[in-house]
Amino acid sequence: MPQQYAAYHSPPNQYRHRLHPGQKLICPGGLLHVNTMKKFCALIVFCLASFSVMAADEILIGQTADFSSMAGPQMKEFNAGALTYINKVNGAGGVKGRQIKLISLDDGYAADKAAQNAKELIQNKRVSALFGIRGTDPTEAVMKVAEAAGVPVIAPVTGADSVRKSPVTFPVRASYRSEIEAMLRHIAFMPTKIALLVQNDKFGLPLATFIEERVAKEYRSITIVRKVTFDRKATDLKPQVATILNDSPSAVIALCNPTSCEAFSREVLGQARQSQRPRPTIYQTSISDIYAQFKKLGPEVVQGNPYSQILPDPHRTLSPLTKEYLAAMSKANLPVTYRNFEGYVSAKVLVAALSRSPSNSPKGLLDTLEGMGSYDLGGLTVRYSSDDHQGSKYVDLVTLDGHGRLVH
Template sequence: MKHLLFVTLLGLCCTAASAADDILIGQTADFSSVAAAQMRDFNAGALAYLERVNAAGGVRGRPVKLVSLDDAFSAEKASGNAKTLIKDRKVVALFGTRGTDPTEAVIKVAQENDVPLIAPITGADSVRASDVVFPVRASYRTEVDEMLKHMSISPVKLAVLVQHDKFGDPLYQYIVERTKKTYPNINLVGKVSFERKSADLKPQAQQILDLDAQTVIALCNPSSCESFSREMYALARASGHSRPTIYQTSITDIYAQFTKLGADVVGGNPYSQILP
């Protein structure tokens, strides 16, 4: 990702309309809601790289600065922030949006203003459909395929925890298609939905236990996945029921879960990770 960012900036600095000394990169992302902890870590890495670039003279002698605004995982706020960054702050590119709904809102603004969006943090198919977006990570479908391949070694009953939005709903439909077409060993026994900013997933955990599923694909944000993992562990222990194996995508936060919940809760649950 760092080489793509540098090369893109090199081209942009030669065509930017602003005569300011600094090259401004704009970012709207979640710094106060369900993905705030991950975004702070992500930005720490991005800022460390920009510090290195600037220490070496910047881009053709011009320092690069990241201007970040909080959208609290709201598509409406993300759209407004993108307009502010482009129109008022005169950024030459947008960078590091988080989440499918906010990113799609930003893509629309970027397309209208012919401004590139670099490295959005989403694996949604929509980021590959726009000429102004430069994705650097694998798609969510790729992650899901690897999960299904992993669990299909032997016959298994699968339930899916679905975040009701543009991230979770399309992926659930993809899981339905893939299990029917490619994975006859996987018996899809049910779908349990929740709203994106739900903080208490105990009812959903109980519903999945009642389905007697052996595995779960949890399509959820970091905060909701943390709640689901905690409640599933507690309910299974209290009832004497076998806890299903919980597969989680790359948008969850394994490090935070391990720190907050402990090894007994997260142990044995696969977490998909994306490089870079």
């Protein structure tokens, strides 16, 4: 190749030393003057730098959750609500001009996988916070990783006591103990015999102990006649149902995951009919999906059974928060459910922290959240301080009528 020419793909430092002003370069479509080529290369460098700045300017939020196991459908609903709010914020310019990006990984409800995902998100993705972890065991595993790295965990989908004791974790939903307290107050209006169905894990066992303690201390009108346990993955609960019905309780507090609660509720109705015994009222926590159970089991099983909820009725425009949520769901063409309402509200808390943080670094977010105090979301209040990571205390008890309409 003659010295006055260079290949089009040669790096700038090559042709800069081999060409002089006035010489030409070969390129597709003809010849370029060297000065033109310098401007062209400068434009490329500028564009690449701009893209790099844009990528670096995103606020990265990490998530590990169960998207493929028993809680998969619920987490997809939660994320639909969360992303609806995040997309709304991004569409309005983001947070201080920066777009929020949620990086979600599937852990299949396995604690070890959740911890592995958390390390990947913190060490390799360099996320500012972790968000929307599902379940007590996975959340506790993630918290250990997050505490070691000093990264905040925002809005875990669990009401376990442990999340309120972690220095880096900021729950949004009310605790399971708050849900249980609402059930006990409702039951205690008259002398009542109850039974406990207890999932044999970190979710069920501590709550059963809490119920026993509260009944002994505060709710003397309640008598616990039976406590039966089951494995978390069990779907055949015939023995547990038979044992409970033999003691003829008026109510059962079912401390179970959604799948097991469905199986239990179906079996209670079947055995009660067969034995001609009265069917006890079944109380379930917010981790059960009242609408999914109604769809799968029908009104005979669900109607009249109370379910605790940790948010106001999402269908009723009684507050600025629900009005805003309903408008957003309508615009996104998504169904209105408690689950995606929780995702929407959780993302709203996340964005509030990001908006107030001076740096959006993990340390900046931790300091911001601990200094947030009481924050009104528009009819729902969360509270955080250096010694109180309570979040919300809101609990409601609802059921469905025979037509699937919500009843308080």
